[in-house]
Amino acid sequence: MYDVENIRADFPVLKDNIYLDNAATTQTPVQAVRAMEEYFFKYAANHGRGAHHLARQTTDHFENARETIADLLNCPAENTIFTKNATEGLNLIARGIEWQDGDHIITTLIEHHSDLLPWMELRERGVELTIVEPDNEGHVSVEALEQHIRPSTRLVAVTHISNSFGSIQDANGICKLARDHGSLCLIDGSQSAGHMPVNLKQMDCDFFTTPGHKGLLGPQGTGVTYIKEPELIKPLIIGGGAVRSVTTTGYELEEAPARFEAGTPNIPGGIGLGRAVKYVQEIGVSDIEKHERRLAQNAAYRLAQIEGVEVYGPPDRGAVVPFNVLGLNPHDVAMILDETRQICLRSGYHCAMPGIDFMKIEGTVRASFALYNTEEEVDALVEAVEQITTLA
Ligand SMILES: Cc1ncc(COP(=O)(O)O)c(C=O)c1O
The missing domain is CATH 3.40.640.10 (Type I PLP-dependent aspartate aminotransferase-like (Major domain))
Structure with a gap:
């Protein structure tokens, strides 16, 4: 059985942080x-x-x-x-x-x-x-x-x-x-x-x-x-x-x-x-895949339900969830998530400018998942974004 708490014990940095910047780089196990x-x-x-x-x-x-x-x-x-x-x-x-x-x-x-x-x-x-x-x-x-x-x-x-x-x-x-x-x-x-x-x-x-x-x-x-x-x-x-x-x-x-x-x-x-x-x-790559996609697809679905939030990419996605809070700069959103909830994620063009330009937007906030992320972390992200929309 996939035991995410057991996995998390192998990544001490996760004790005090919600790390959702895995598409940039992941944590390394002990x-x-x-x-x-x-x-x-x-x-x-x-x-x-x-x-x-x-x-x-x-x-x-x-x-x-x-x-x-x-x-x-x-x-x-x-x-x-x-x-x-x-x-x-x-x-x-x-x-x-x-x-x-x-x-x-x-x-x-x-x-x-x-x-x-x-x-x-x-x-x-x-x-x-x-x-x-x-x-x-x-x-x-x-x-x-x-x-x-x-x-x-x-x-x-x-x-x-x-x-x-x-x-x-x-x-x-x-x-x-x-x-x-x-x-x-x-x-x-x-x-x-x-x-x-x-x-x-x-x-x-x-x-x-x-x-x-x-x-x-x-x-x-x-x-x-x-x-x-x-x-x-x-x-x-x-x-x-x-x-x-x-x-x-x-x-x-x-x-x-x-x-x-x-x-x-x-x-x-x-x-x-x-x-x-x-x-x-x-751990098993197929189980990792199932776990990460469940989290990412759930996060994408729930973020898209929030009024004033736009989510990009297909419903059947990998572990990457790009989104924007309409009316706010993606960097400001990422900074607020970090300062208020210790949620680490990436904002901007993600070294993929032509693709982001194609979406006709100026960058995204990107939550990206790994084998050690949890449903509780998705909850924290969704709640925090919900609060941020009240600032827009
Ligand atoms: C799709 C893709 N290709 C290439 C790279 C470059 O990887 P690296 O920084 O390890 O060279 C990245 C990094 O984010 C990536 O996401």
Whole structure:
């Protein structure tokens, strides 16, 4: 049975705060923090480059973490690359593909800036970009994307769950569409990994990016990118650890994942992320998904009942609930919620300006849920917003 009070005991910061800013970053369970502490206090060394026992122990823990994450996403560990966040992974793909003049990319208006700017920048290199509009609830359908596919379409890049609407895209359908037309497909899983079951084997995408510090509950400074065919991608950075041999005239890159991880990686972060992912697996992603969606859908429904409150996104949403109190600036609403009820949530454009502009509003207040949130916290949010409407 899903025991939210038991889960909360693993996140001490929740004792005195109502934390509803999980789409920005989540809290990390004590088990993962202890795994990092253990690294520092018991066996810290560098990864993969020493014969001594501490280096071997460090390498084992780091590689076990990779295996755990690959297991959660159902993909091979050697195709699972550690990055510092999702943004780095997205840039790795955008800058790593050998683009040809006239190549075409399809993305959407609901993307986070990190899944938009790297493609926009490629226009300078002769790549054409189509940015597909969503429907009013923030969905971009397979059919809408299909209308823009051309023989030159090299990549379709779409977010799995929108961080500005909360809408869930048909990732499997989008990847199939791309495959059927000979294109590559990238899914930005920043708001889906750890929040819902993700099966990369079934999805059959070419690239999947996620931070480690959101639904996967890991520390900040961690992320993971899956690359189906590593030879397609030129590493973003090169140097120690990424090469098999070097002479003064050239070098031979290592196989993946090492070729993409030049330099000393975030070893404690990776180990902490691995333990956090194990924690997610122990609770069960399907149960987490059910719990979070129940809270988010309930919050959205109840907020929408309040006169003077507008809620955005579809009823069947992920764990993200954007709203506004009409007549009040979203930042003021967020500040009042923090000052009066210690409710931490985000306000503004959420690094998704084109999508928010599309809604014809100037930002939203965004409540976003994680496995440790409760119905009582939804009650507190709804009551507080109700009171705020009297100020408008
Ligand atoms: C959909 C989406 N993509 C990408 C990112 C960027 O993640 P990071 O800050 O870890 O690079 C975010 C962060 O909010 C996001 O929500």
